[in-house]
Amino acid sequence: MHSTTAVSTGIEIAYETFGAPGGRPLLLVNGLGAQMIGWHPELCTALVAEDFFVVRFDNRDVGRSTHLQDAPRPDLDAAMAGDFSSASYRLEDMAADAVGLLDALGVDQAHVVGVSLGGMIAQTMAIRHPDRVRSLTSIMSTPWFGIASPTAAVQVALSALSTSPPTTRAEAVERAVTLRKIIGSPGYPMDKPWIREVAGQSYDRCFDPTGIARQRLAVGASGDRTAALAHVTAPALVVHGDADPWIPLRAGQATAAALPNVELLVVPGMGHDLPRGIWPTLVAAISRLADRAESSAHPTVTS
Secondary structure (H helix, E strand, C coil), X not given: CEEEEEXXXXXXXXXXEECCCCCEEEEEECCCCCCHHHCCHHHHHHHHCCCEEEEEECCCCCCCCCCCCXXXXXXXXXXXXXXXXXXXXXXXXXXXXXXXXXXXXXXXCEEEEXXXXXXXXXXXXXXXXXXXXXXXXXXXXXXXXXXXXXXHHHHHHHXXXXXXXXXXXHHHHHHHHHHXXXXXXXXXXXXHHHHHHHXXXXXXXXXXXXXXXXHHHHHHHCCCCHHHHCCCCCCEEEEEECCCCCCCHHHHHHHHHHCCCEEEEEECCCXXXXXXXXXXXXXXXXXXXXXXXXXXXXXXXXX
16 A cells, blocks of 8 residues: 655645556545545455556545635535535536546546545546546435435434534544444444544544535535536446435436446445445446446547
8 A cells, every 4th residue: 555645736635555556547536524544445455456556535625635724614504505605616626636636646547436425526527537537436426416315314313413523533433433323334234343443543634524514515516417427428337225315326326317328236235335245246346347448448528
């Protein structure tokens, strides 16, 4: 594993790599408020075994990448009412960060895998930078902010968690466990030791609730990608759990319906996380997609 930082679009991006640079480039894009360490090293190693050169990184405003401390304060109350004018950036900017990281690594094209918010960023990369995306894997994500509507019970529970951010490391760790109980996969065991480990490491690396709020606003300010996704012809894979209480299955189905060259993989019992039990299926599907993408000339976006 190799760790360092790179400057991308004026933003410093912290990243780590697994495997040999000669492998098939695979960029892992994480979700809202999630740091790159959330991509389990064993999952990364399993991808390396499929001849991938794996890159995981911190998005702007989380972890050790640049935090926009001087940006206007995000107004979440206004955002809930549909006013995203306090957004400091959009998904297009986060996608440009990722492309800049590929530039720094000397990677012309990558297989791009994103989860949740990361899936939205990956979609935006395929739309805005089609020549850089060899294949697209969108996991538990959505083409449109409004479709990510959890059940009423889940929304109430999550609202209670977000009213006051944790003030200590211990609180942050237990909050992460509680959150996973709400949105995790009911069909798979919950790995509490790993959840606690990542939550504690994330708190130590950088705890910035305001940065996470800026990411939330970026999603809402970026609008609907459905029409644009219809023009993406890079081979794509959409993965979604049938038990996701946060971004429901219909969001994944809408993503797949918008993409013309796509496979939809619905995982029974999977919620809004990546439990160890689905890794073999996920790794195999990503590898098959990469094989398919590499067996033909890379497609472009039509106008």
